[in-house]
Amino acid sequence: MNTTGTSPSGATDIDVLRVFCAGDGRYGNALGVVRDGRAYPDEASRQALAKELGFSETVFVDDPERGTVDIYTPGVRLPFAGHPLVGVAWLLDVEVVCPPAGEVWVRGDGEFTWIEARAGWAPPRxxxxxxxxxxxxxxxxxxxxxxxxxxxxxxxxxxxxxxxxxxxxxxxxxxxxxxxxxxxxxxxxxxxxxxxxxxxxxxxxxxxxxxxxxxxxxxxxxxxxxxx
Known part of the structure; x- marks a missing residue:
């Protein structure tokens, strides 16, 4: 796959998740997760990759232990988004994820991954x-x-x-x-x-x-x- 946001350090793996799946595992919203955010160190390269991938959101993980993440749509950077945080929390298996909006606490119950958030963090709809x-x-x-x-x-x-x-x-x-x-x-x-x-x-x-x-x-x- 070619991309205008090619990593300066070489090939990068991107996990593609399905978030909010139905009970039988179908459907869900596609999410791209770049586990090594250092591969795309600036906002321009991250935005270019998110546009090339074409998912509704792509997440860059800057610190997997602390859950520090950065979220992009194909067109803009987001301080908060629901399905990317549920997805990356499941993937990293952490108790908290930290987008720019603030700390988001996480829990799992075996079937569902849950995050705690404020409606005020959500962009207008x-x-x-x-x-x-x-x-x-x-x-x-x-x-x-x-x-x-x-x-x-x-x-x-x-x-x-x-x-x-x-x-x-x-x-x-x-x-x-x-x-x-x-x-x-x-x-x-x-x-x-x-x-x-x-x-x-x-x-x-x-x-x-x-x-x-x-x-x-x-x-x-x-x-x-x-x-x-």
Whole structure:
């Protein structure tokens, strides 16, 4: 694979994860993880690699023991993002990950990896409610513009939600398969635990906690390793 962000130190391995998988291991949002962040030492080379890879986010690990990470979409650097932090926490098997937004505590329960975060760390999203899951399923990808999180109740009493995410960035990511940051914002707005099915069938679980903290959990699996 060729990339405009080629490592100055030679070939670099990139783990490709699927984050927020369904119970049978399918679906999930693809995530690239560069375990040796030193291979891409500056923001320009990291942004170029993230653009070339084309995942909704790519994570660079700067300190695997302390969980220090740096997150990029194909177009911008992010201080916080949900699915990259769940994925890299699972991969590194650490108790805390540290994006620029702050310390994010981690726990695992055997099936799900959970992070604790604040909705205020999430970038803005337009939360747009629809009358039914069928309406959400029927939506066309909108023109580039605002970041829209379309959602509807599937079973309100059980906290089950159908959702789709449209970044509207014009960077090649027309629809985001699973968006942890949007799940945090929706949980904060509704004030209750949620079981969200997004995209083709990815699953996210959330639970409000004390002092404005929200837990976000999902399944993660390693799909493959790329060498660039």
């Amino acid at each position: 337009t939360l747009r409610q629809y009358g039914s899951a069928a309406e959400v399923d029927a939506l066309e990808v909108p023109e580039p513009g605002e970041w829209i999180y379309a959602w509807a109740w599937e079973e309100e009493a059980a906290g089950r939600i159908r959702a789709r995410g449209f970044p509207g960035r014009g960077d090649g990511i027309d629809e985001d398969e699973a968006t942890g940051a949007a799940a945090l914002l929706l949980t904060a707005e509704l004030g209750r635990a949620l079981n969200i099915i997004q995209g083709r069938g990815s699953q996210m679980l959330t639970a409000p906690g004390p002092d404005g903290i929200i837990e976000l959990g999902g399944r993660v699996r390693l799909e493959r390793t790329l060498t660039v």
